[in-house]
């Protein structure tokens with residue numbers, strides 16, 4: 001059902017932003033592919049409901065010390081499909097195909113690579129991928145290659161996050177980062193009741209967070225929190241914090257008039273990212289593929 005909505009939403013956005021068609025189409029395909037694989041993964045939970053509650057109250061995200069097991073063969077299947085999808089929508093990215101021959105990503109060496117460092121830290125991942133020699137391979141630079149690896153890891157986290165949502169009350173969570181995977185929110189929305197919901201664009205968990213507080217530095221000084229908007233994007237705001245100079249794009253459901261899919265909103269409002277950066281703000285997360 002969600003996939004039907006996804007297709008419908010893509011068509012709505014395309015009417016307004018035809019020039020971003022490859023990005024919307026790719027994003028839809030990536031979304032479907034990740035959901036399909038996530039549905040095949042049997043997540044292993046290493047905590048009880050009680051332990052999860054404890055962790056939440058301490059401000060520890062669930063996967064902090066218990067990252068999901070990544071089956072090397074399955075990871076490679078996912079990666080291979082994503083690489084082909086990227087190339088189908090962006091033919092110039094053809095050199096990306098050689099990532100499948102990268103020694104670190106072979107089935108035997110993959111566990112070592114995955115255990116080696118915190119690969120969810122985009123900067124860290126990009127540093128590793130850069131060492132594989134992607135520079136000069138324009139337009140397939142290390143940020144695209146790293147983003148693709150991260151996209152292929154996502155289904156394992158999406159599967160776990162879906163299981164977590166079914167059993168654990170996320171209302172206990174009061175931090176600005178994702179309660180499941182620990183990533184910073186990629187986008188936010190103000191729902192029908194005006195509550196602010198943060199969204200993890202990696203594992204797709206949503207959680208509520210105070211409206212007048214910066215999720216990145218926890219600044220609550222109303223004088224140093226604000227937002228800007230652009231007339232071409234009604235119902236969209238860019239919330240900014242003057243203390244840590246971060247920004248977060250926010251969709252206001254009441255003003256837009258429908259429940260949007262934030263992954264697509266993110267593409268639709270890319271110009272707002274450029275505006276925010278030009279004003280000296282930085283995103284609290286990774287935009288590798290979209291830059």
Ligand SMILES: [Zn+2]
Nearest residue numbers: 178181200203
């Ligand atoms: Zn997450």
Ligand SMILES: [Zn+2]
Nearest residue numbers: 214217241244
């Ligand atoms: Zn801040």
